[in-house]
Amino acid sequence: MKKETIERIRKFTIDRDWDQFHSPENLAKSIVIEAAELLECFQWDNEKYDVEHLKEELADVMVYCQNLLDKLGLDADEIVNAKMDQNEAKYPVEKAKGSAKKYDEL
Amino acid sequence: MKKETIERIRKFTIDRDWDQFHSPENLAKSIVIEAAELLECFQWDNEKYDVEHLKEELADVMVYCQNLLDKLGLDADEIVNAKMDQNEAKYPVEKAKGSAKKYDEL
Amino acid sequence: MKKETIERIRKFTIDRDWDQFHSPENLAKSIVIEAAELLECFQWDNEKYDVEHLKEELADVMVYCQNLLDKLGLDADEIVNAKMDQNEAKYPVEKAKGSAKKYDEL
Amino acid sequence: MKKETIERIRKFTIDRDWDQFHSPENLAKSIVIEAAELLECFQWDNEKYDVEHLKEELADVMVYCQNLLDKLGLDADEIVNAKMDQNEAKYPVEKAKGSAKKYDEL
Numbered sequence: 001m002k003k004e005t006i007e008r009i010r011k012f013t014i015d016r017d018w019d020q021f022h023s024p025e026n027l028a029k030s031i032v033i034e035a036a037e038l039l040e041c042f043q044w045d046n047e048k049y050d051v052e053h054l055k056e057e058l059a060d061v062m063v064y065c066q067n068l069l070d071k072l073g074l075d076a077d078e079i080v081n082a083k084m085d086q087n088e089a090k091y092p093v094e095k096a097k098g099s100a101k102k103y104d105e106l
Numbered sequence: 107m108k109k110e111t112i113e114r115i116r117k118f119t120i121d122r123d124w125d126q127f128h129s130p131e132n133l134a135k136s137i138v139i140e141a142a143e144l145l146e147c148f149q150w151d152n153e154k155y156d157v158e159h160l161k162e163e164l165a166d167v168m169v170y171c172q173n174l175l176d177k178l179g180l181d182a183d184e185i186v187n188a189k190m191d192q193n194e195a196k197y198p199v200e201k202a203k204g205s206a207k208k209y210d211e212l
Numbered sequence: 213m214k215k216e217t218i219e220r221i222r223k224f225t226i227d228r229d230w231d232q233f234h235s236p237e238n239l240a241k242s243i244v245i246e247a248a249e250l251l252e253c254f255q256w257d258n259e260k261y262d263v264e265h266l267k268e269e270l271a272d273v274m275v276y277c278q279n280l281l282d283k284l285g286l287d288a289d290e291i292v293n294a295k296m297d298q299n300e301a302k303y304p305v306e307k308a309k310g311s312a313k314k315y316d317e318l
Numbered sequence: 319m320k321k322e323t324i325e326r327i328r329k330f331t332i333d334r335d336w337d338q339f340h341s342p343e344n345l346a347k348s349i350v351i352e353a354a355e356l357l358e359c360f361q362w363d364n365e366k367y368d369v370e371h372l373k374e375e376l377a378d379v380m381v382y383c384q385n386l387l388d389k390l391g392l393d394a395d396e397i398v399n400a401k402m403d404q405n406e407a408k409y410p411v412e413k414a415k416g417s418a419k420k421y422d423e424l
Contacts, residue, residue: 005183008190017204021362025148029361032145035138036354042131043347044312044339046258059189062171077111083165084114098123100256127256135255142248149241150233150418206362217395220402229416237360244353251350254343271401277380289323295377296326310335
């Protein structure tokens with residue numbers, strides 16, 4: 001996300017004095033609650049879905065992720081790159097290519 | 107996330123030929139599965155948690171969100187700003203300030 | 213579940229002095245964490261799954277549901293029948309038959 | 319649950335011709351979606367919650383669990399007792415008493 005978008009998310013929280021509700025645990029609950037609403041787009045059909053609804057629910061997940069990053073003073077690029085280091089080590093191309101198996105079954 | 111980080115996520119998928127597994131529904135399931143692993147950091151304690159573990163699980167959620175954006179050709183800033191428009195309308199500052207109530211109970 | 217099975221679940225908690233961790237909120241988190249592990253059986257494939265693993269994860273969900281019933285002194289038949297009353301009213305046979313639509317779209 | 323309650327759940331599905339939507343995967347998604355609605359009772363407050371709402375959401379989780387048992391021809395007591403065998407072996411009383419640690423950290 002661009003800096004302006006991130007700033008808009010932060011301002012939204014500050015303006016409403018909602019930081020008091022943003023404990024890391026409450027934000028983790030909120031991420032899973034919104035993720036389940038995203039999944040609900042596919043509850044009875046794997047293929048047809050309402051893309052406008054999906055966009056709203058995915059945005060909700062992403063906003064709460066940003067709230068959690070902010071709450072803990074984390075940098076998105078730093079934590080994602082650290083995890084990608086791990087993923088690349090756990091799933092070497094020559095073993096993982098074309099396979100949906102977990103790393104411990106490769 | 108920076109363009110390089112996003113490109114790294116994309117290359118990881120392409121190199122492993124994993125786009126075939128990235129149906130929107132599979133990615134929605136993956137987001138909720140990782141969100142629940144993030145929540146597991148707080149399963150029995152609301153306050154103490156392993157921040158290194160939390161960073162990994164939050165990164166997993168964010169990577170799958172990026173995968174879903176990519177799969178559907180969506181732009182993070184666009185969908186988040188559209189949702190923030192809605193949130194700002196549903197939670198006007200004067201009504202929502204300091205309250206954790208849902209918009210339909212304000 | 214039979215009375216003996218329910219008693220076994222209760223004894224397991226008592227013997228380990230785990231009631232102290234079973235706040236309603238911790239049990240709600242545990243139910244969603246285990247439900248996501250159940251979903252993981254289908255993460256990359258909608259049709260093939262490991263039935264032995266599925267049985268373990270479904271049992272985990274059911275055990276935590278029983279823990280929550282016990283914590284709050286609720287009766288499974290009572291709450292399920294009350295909800296079925298609602299479901300039957302929201303989804304009348306003549307409208308809902310053969311349709312996966314939500315009640316507010318029927 | 320009593321036999322009559324289980325029969326009521328089954329009849330509800332049959333009367334609406336909904337078995338066609340009850341693939342194991344769809345039911346697994348439904349369990350996690352309802353579990354997240356249960357968690358929503360505690361989204362911003364760990365201690366205060368609407369018990370009537372909680373009862374409805376817990377009942378929803380339990381109904382979908384029964385649907386999944388039925389779909390796969392599983393017996394609740396059998397799978398729960400098999401899991402309790404595992405739990406008792408993984409969490410021996412003398413090690414686990416009073417501790418919220420995972421079995422691999424005991």
